[in-house]
Amino acid sequence: MIHFDSDYLEGAHPEILRRLMETNMEKTSGYGTDIYCEEARKKIRKVCNCPEAEVFFLMGGTQTNATVIDAMLSRTEGVIAADSGHISIHEAGAIEASGHKVLALPHENGKLSASAIEKYIENFYDDGNHEHMVSPGMVYISHPTEYGTLYTKKELEEIRIVCHRHEIPLYLDGARLGYALVAKNTDITLEVITSNCDAFYIGGTKVGALFGEAVVFTKPNKIKHFLSIVKQHGALLAKGRLLGIQFDTLFDNNLYFEISKNAIEMADKLKKIFEEKGYKFFLKTPTNQQFIILENEKMKQLSEKVTFSFWETLDENHTVVRFATSWATNEEDVEKLRQIL
Amino acid sequence: MIHFDSDYLEGAHPEILRRLMETNMEKTSGYGTDIYCEEARKKIRKVCNCPEAEVFFLMGGTQTNATVIDAMLSRTEGVIAADSGHISIHEAGAIEASGHKVLALPHENGKLSASAIEKYIENFYDDGNHEHMVSPGMVYISHPTEYGTLYTKKELEEIRIVCHRHEIPLYLDGARLGYALVAKNTDITLEVITSNCDAFYIGGTKVGALFGEAVVFTKPNKIKHFLSIVKQHGALLAKGRLLGIQFDTLFDNNLYFEISKNAIEMADKLKKIFEEKGYKFFLKTPTNQQFIILENEKMKQLSEKVTFSFWETLDENHTVVRFATSWATNEEDVEKLRQIL
Amino acid sequence: MIHFDSDYLEGAHPEILRRLMETNMEKTSGYGTDIYCEEARKKIRKVCNCPEAEVFFLMGGTQTNATVIDAMLSRTEGVIAADSGHISIHEAGAIEASGHKVLALPHENGKLSASAIEKYIENFYDDGNHEHMVSPGMVYISHPTEYGTLYTKKELEEIRIVCHRHEIPLYLDGARLGYALVAKNTDITLEVITSNCDAFYIGGTKVGALFGEAVVFTKPNKIKHFLSIVKQHGALLAKGRLLGIQFDTLFDNNLYFEISKNAIEMADKLKKIFEEKGYKFFLKTPTNQQFIILENEKMKQLSEKVTFSFWETLDENHTVVRFATSWATNEEDVEKLRQIL
Amino acid sequence: MIHFDSDYLEGAHPEILRRLMETNMEKTSGYGTDIYCEEARKKIRKVCNCPEAEVFFLMGGTQTNATVIDAMLSRTEGVIAADSGHISIHEAGAIEASGHKVLALPHENGKLSASAIEKYIENFYDDGNHEHMVSPGMVYISHPTEYGTLYTKKELEEIRIVCHRHEIPLYLDGARLGYALVAKNTDITLEVITSNCDAFYIGGTKVGALFGEAVVFTKPNKIKHFLSIVKQHGALLAKGRLLGIQFDTLFDNNLYFEISKNAIEMADKLKKIFEEKGYKFFLKTPTNQQFIILENEKMKQLSEKVTFSFWETLDENHTVVRFATSWATNEEDVEKLRQIL
Incomplete structure (x- = not known):
C-alpha cells in the first residue's frame, strides 16, 4: 500500500x-x-x-x-x-x-x-x-x-x-x-x-x-x-x-523552503502521470494537492493499493478524490503509483 | 404619515x-x-x-x-x-x-x-x-x-x-x-x-x-x-x-385568532390596491407581509408619505420593499394608502 | 395571607x-x-x-x-x-x-x-x-x-x-x-x-x-x-x-424618589414592630430589606399567615429570614403583621 | 545555576x-x-x-x-x-x-x-x-x-x-x-x-x-x-x-512508575537536606513538591544560585517557595543544592 x-x-x-x-x-x-x-x-x-x-x-x-x-x-x-x-x-x-x-x-x-x-x-x-x-x-x-x-x-x-x-x-x-x-x-x-x-x-x-x-x-x-x-x-x-x-x-x-520544494516536485510528477494515463482533473493545482475525477469502480480498485482522500461526489458514477504530496514523499512511491495507474 | x-x-x-x-x-x-x-x-x-x-x-x-x-x-x-x-x-x-x-x-x-x-x-x-x-x-x-x-x-x-x-x-x-x-x-x-x-x-x-x-x-x-x-x-x-x-x-x-384575521383582511386590501394601481410584486403572500418592487424614484416619493421597510436592492433602479399589516392596522390607513398610490 | x-x-x-x-x-x-x-x-x-x-x-x-x-x-x-x-x-x-x-x-x-x-x-x-x-x-x-x-x-x-x-x-x-x-x-x-x-x-x-x-x-x-x-x-x-x-x-x-420613600417608611415601621415584639435582628438595615432571626418553630407558625423569604440557616434551631417592603407596601398590611407577631 | x-x-x-x-x-x-x-x-x-x-x-x-x-x-x-x-x-x-x-x-x-x-x-x-x-x-x-x-x-x-x-x-x-x-x-x-x-x-x-x-x-x-x-x-x-x-x-x-520513583527519592533527599540545614517547612509532602519558608533576604541570596518557584507571601519578611523534583532530577544537582544551602 x-x-x-x-x-x-x-x-x-x-x-x-x-x-x-x-x-x-x-x-x-x-x-x-x-x-x-x-x-x-x-x-x-x-x-x-x-x-x-x-x-x-x-x-x-x-x-x-x-x-x-x-x-x-x-x-x-x-x-x-x-x-x-x-x-x-x-x-x-x-x-x-x-x-x-x-x-x-x-x-x-x-x-x-x-x-x-x-x-x-x-x-x-x-x-x-x-x-x-x-x-x-x-x-x-x-x-x-x-x-x-x-x-x-x-x-x-x-x-x-x-x-x-x-x-x-x-x-x-x-x-x-x-x-x-x-x-x-x-x-x-x-x-x-x-x-x-x-x-x-x-x-x-x-x-x-x-x-x-x-x-x-x-x-x-x-x-x-x-x-x-x-x-x-x-x-x-x-x-x-x-x-x-x-x-x-x-x-x-532555509530548511523550510528546501523541504517544501520536494512536495512540489513530487506533485509535478504526479500531475504528469495522471495526464499520461488519461485521468481527468477536477482541479490541477500549483501546490501539493491534486484533485482527480475517478469512476467509482476505478476508485474502488485503486483504493486497494493506494490511499487518497475522498473530496466530493461529482455525480452518480464519479467521485472527486485528492492526492497529496509532502516534504516527505519519495520518488519510489510516486513510481509505484505510476505502475498502479 | x-x-x-x-x-x-x-x-x-x-x-x-x-x-x-x-x-x-x-x-x-x-x-x-x-x-x-x-x-x-x-x-x-x-x-x-x-x-x-x-x-x-x-x-x-x-x-x-x-x-x-x-x-x-x-x-x-x-x-x-x-x-x-x-x-x-x-x-x-x-x-x-x-x-x-x-x-x-x-x-x-x-x-x-x-x-x-x-x-x-x-x-x-x-x-x-x-x-x-x-x-x-x-x-x-x-x-x-x-x-x-x-x-x-x-x-x-x-x-x-x-x-x-x-x-x-x-x-x-x-x-x-x-x-x-x-x-x-x-x-x-x-x-x-x-x-x-x-x-x-x-x-x-x-x-x-x-x-x-x-x-x-x-x-x-x-x-x-x-x-x-x-x-x-x-x-x-x-x-x-x-x-x-x-x-x-x-x-x-379565541382573541389571538380573531385579531390575527384583521391583519390578513388588511393585507388582502393592500394586495388589491397594489394590483389595481399596477405595482409589481416581488412576492405576493397569504399572510401580513407583502413585497413590492419600486422604482427608486417612486420609492423616494412614497417614503415622504408612508413608511415601509427596505427589503433588498433588486437592480440599479429598483428596490424591493415590504409592507406589513397587523392586528392593529385600520381601514382608514389602508384607504389613505390607496389615495397616495 | x-x-x-x-x-x-x-x-x-x-x-x-x-x-x-x-x-x-x-x-x-x-x-x-x-x-x-x-x-x-x-x-x-x-x-x-x-x-x-x-x-x-x-x-x-x-x-x-x-x-x-x-x-x-x-x-x-x-x-x-x-x-x-x-x-x-x-x-x-x-x-x-x-x-x-x-x-x-x-x-x-x-x-x-x-x-x-x-x-x-x-x-x-x-x-x-x-x-x-x-x-x-x-x-x-x-x-x-x-x-x-x-x-x-x-x-x-x-x-x-x-x-x-x-x-x-x-x-x-x-x-x-x-x-x-x-x-x-x-x-x-x-x-x-x-x-x-x-x-x-x-x-x-x-x-x-x-x-x-x-x-x-x-x-x-x-x-x-x-x-x-x-x-x-x-x-x-x-x-x-x-x-x-x-x-x-x-x-x-420625582416619582421614582417619591414612591421609593414609601418602602423606607414601611421598613421603619417594620423594624419598630420587630423591636417592640422582641425579635432578634440578623441585620437591621437602612433600606427596604430587614433580616430577622426566627426560631424554626416560630417560623413555621408565622408562615401560615405571612410570606417572607428564607435567607440562610443560622443553626439547628434558628433561621434567618428576610422581610421586604416596596413602593407598593401599604400600612394596612404592616398593621396586620403587627397583630400577627 | x-x-x-x-x-x-x-x-x-x-x-x-x-x-x-x-x-x-x-x-x-x-x-x-x-x-x-x-x-x-x-x-x-x-x-x-x-x-x-x-x-x-x-x-x-x-x-x-x-x-x-x-x-x-x-x-x-x-x-x-x-x-x-x-x-x-x-x-x-x-x-x-x-x-x-x-x-x-x-x-x-x-x-x-x-x-x-x-x-x-x-x-x-x-x-x-x-x-x-x-x-x-x-x-x-x-x-x-x-x-x-x-x-x-x-x-x-x-x-x-x-x-x-x-x-x-x-x-x-x-x-x-x-x-x-x-x-x-x-x-x-x-x-x-x-x-x-x-x-x-x-x-x-x-x-x-x-x-x-x-x-x-x-x-x-x-x-x-x-x-x-x-x-x-x-x-x-x-x-x-x-x-x-x-x-x-x-x-x-512499568516505565511510568519506574521514572516516577526518581522524583520521590530526590524529594526525600531534598526534605532531609532542608531539615538538616534547619529550614522551616510550610508543607512537607509525600510527593515531588516541597514547600519551604524562606526569609526574604535568604530567598534573594539563594535565587542567585538555584531556581525555585514563588508560592505565596507568608508575612512581611517571609515567603513560601516551592522546590520541585521530577523523573529527570539528578543526584548531582541535589548535592549541589546541599552545598548551597
Missing part, C-alpha cells in the same frame, strides 16, 4: 528530531520564554523582513485559528471566509464555540475575491438593520487554499486594500504555507504576506514539524494579553521550547 | 391592557409560578390539544430562539435553518454567542424543503471527516417565514419525517404565528404544528401583546432544567405574571 | 399603567429609537447631572448585568464582586455563560472594601504567573447590597480611586437603587454615583415599573456597538417604547 | 525520543486512529484493570481539563473544586470560557473533603431559589494536589459515595499522577482511581513525556461525540501517533 491521502502522515524532518535529541536534557523555562523560542522568533522576523513582528508558537491549525480569530474579533463581529475555508467546515464549530459567526462567502476554487468581500461589507452597511446583524470584523483566507490554489500578489493586495478601507484586519491561514511559497510562478513571498496581512501563521505540522504553527502579528501591540488568550484556549504548551526548537530548525539554512 | 413598516408599531390589544390594569395591585409570586401563567398554560395546552405539553413564557423572539436552541443542542451540534431565517441573519450572532453554528441552507421563498434537509444530513454522514464538522442537531423553520410564506401540512410532515429518521428535533419559530393560522387556504393548525414539531413558539409581540412569546415543548421531560437555562440567558421575567396575563387574554375566547 | 417576601409582588405604579394606556395605539419605531425613550434619556441625564451620559433600557437585572459586564470585559478579564453579590450566586451562571469568571471576594454585610479590592489586585500582579490567571477587569458592587446595606460616599470614592489607579471600570448594580437614594442618613446621590462609577443601572422592576432597568454609561464612547451586544444577549425589546414610557414616567416629577 | 522550579524543565525520557526516531518516517493515519494509540490504549486499560475504559490522548493539562469538564457538564452546571485547584486559578478562565462556573470550596492542604462537598450540595438543594443558581454538576480533585498532598483510599471512596448519592461524576486531575502512585505509604493505585472516578487523566507532560495527557473514562458510552468536542477545543493532534507512541512507551515495562 502506498499513501497519498494527506501531508501529515510522517513524523518530522530528521534534523528536527536530531535537535530535539541534542537538547533533550537541557533545563529551560516554560511557555515559550526559552532561548530556542527566542531564536526562532528572530529568524522568522528576519525571513519576513519585519523586525517588529510579534511571533507566537501554537500546536495545531484549528487551535491556532480559533485562538487568533477569538483574539482579533470583538464579541459582535464575525469573520468573513470562503465557504470552503477550513474554519467554515472542518473545525467542529471551534470558531462558534468561542462565540463568533463565520460569515461564509462562495469560493472560487477555494479563493475569495476582493470584490466579493467589498460587496458583502457594503451591503452590510447599507442595511438599515445592520446593528441586528453580525458585523464583518476580519477577513480569513487560506494560502494555499483548501483546494491547493494560490492567490496572486495583486489579488492579495486588492483584498488588503478592501480590508483597510473598512478598517478590518486580514488574517492568512498558512497551514501549508511552505508549499505555496516555493510553487512555480507565484509572486507571493513571506515579505509580501507580511506587508499585506495583519496576522498569519506559518504551518509546521504539514511542512516538516512534528506539530506546531508560528503565528505572526505584523503590527505590534494590536492584541492585548495574547498569551492569556492562548492559555485560555488550552493552546499554551508547557514545554514551549519544543516549538521553538522545531521552528528554529525549520528556519535555519 | 401612515405606517406599514412593521407589525410591532403599537402597544397591545386593549383587552390586554385592561387586564393588566385590573390585576395590577395583586401580589403574586415571581418567575412564572403565578396563577395567570398557569391559566395561560392550560389554555395553550388545550388549544394545541396536547395536555402533556410544557409551556414557558419568554420576552422576545431573539431571546426565545437563542434560549430554546441552546437548550436543545449539545455543544458540537448546529441548527439547520434557511439562509433567510431570522436566526441566520438578524439576531446579531445570538446563536453563535452561545456556541452553536447555524447551518444555513438556501431558501425557497423563505422555506426549507424536506429533501434539501435530507440531502444535507446524508452528505454530512457520508463525509469520512464528519467528526471534524458541526453535526446537524435540530431543524429550525419559521411559519410564516420571513418572506410571509407558509408551509403546507404535507411539507411540514415531510420535514418531520426527515427529522425523526435522523433523530433530531424540529423547532418552529412562530413570531407571527397568528397570521399563519388564520391565512386563507392553509391546512396548518396549532394541532398540526403540535403533532409535527418538538418545540415551537407562539408569538405575542407581533400579534397583540406588549411583548412575549409562548414556548411549547410538545414532548414532556425532554429538556432538563429549562428554567435555569432561561435564567442563564437573562430571559426569566421577574414579574412573570405579566406574560401569563397577556397569553391568558390572547387565548381567551 | 399578607406578603413581605419580595419587592416585586405587584405590577407597576398606576401612573405608569395610565401612560401605557394613553399611548397604546400610537405607532412608533422600535428598539429604543422612539421619542419616549429619548425623553426618558434626557430626564435621566438631567437627574444625574451628566449631559454626556449614554442611557440604554433593558428588561431585567440578570440580563442587564450579563450584558453590561460582557460589554465591559475583554475575554481574559473577570469581574471582582462580593461573594454575596447577585452575579456571584443568583444568576444561574449568566456571567460565566458569556465566558467571564466572577472573582468573588468575601463580603462584609454585602459590601466590598476598597482595601480588599486593592489587595486582591496587587496580589494578582505580584504573581509571576498572572498571565495564567483571570485578570481583574472591572469591579461590581450593588447599592443597596443584597443585604440591604449601603455604601457611604467616602467608601464609594475609595473604591473608585482603587479602580482608577488600576485602570479598571467600576459598575454599580442598582436593582433597588431608589430605596438607597431615599434612605435616611445616606450621602450617596445619583450625582455621586455618576461621578464615581463608569456604569450603573437604575432599577425599575423593583421600584415601580412593570419591568425595566436603565443602564447609564457615564463616559461616552467607551463601549462600542453596545446595541448589537444587547441584541446578541436577547435583551433588545422590540417595542422599546414600553421601557421609555416607564422611565419617562418614573423620572417625571 | 541549578533548577528546582518545576517538573517540566527537560524534554522527554530518552526511550520516548528513541521510539519517536525509530518510527519517524512511518506513515500512519491521523487524529488518534493509528496503531500506536491503539496499543497505548490497551496498555492503559490493562494497568487500570478496566477493559471497557475509553482512553483519549490530549496535549496539555489546561486543555484536558477544559475539554473534559465541558464534555461532562450540561450548560447550567458548574464544577466543584478546591479553591486552590488548577482549574480555579491557573487556567486563565478556560473553564469559564466554555461557559461553566468553578464552584470553589476552601481547600485543606489542597484537598477537598467528602463532608465539605456533601454540605455544599445539600445547601444548594435546600435553597428554594436553586434554579437561579449554578448547580453542582461534577467534582474535580487533583491527585497529587497542587500542594503535593495525597488523598487516601478512604477519602477518595467517601468522595465517590457523595458524588454517586447526588448522581454527579467524579473527575481526577492527574497531571502529576505518577508521583502520587509511587509515593510511600499511599494506598491509592490506578485500580483504586479507576474504580472510584468516572474520569481522570494520567499526566505525561510532567512525568516523562514531551507533552501529553491520557484521559480515561471508566464507564463507556457516557460522553457522546467526545472526539468532536476535543476537535472543537482545538485539542485534537493531527499526528496523534506522537501521543500514542509516548504513552505506549511510558506504559511499557
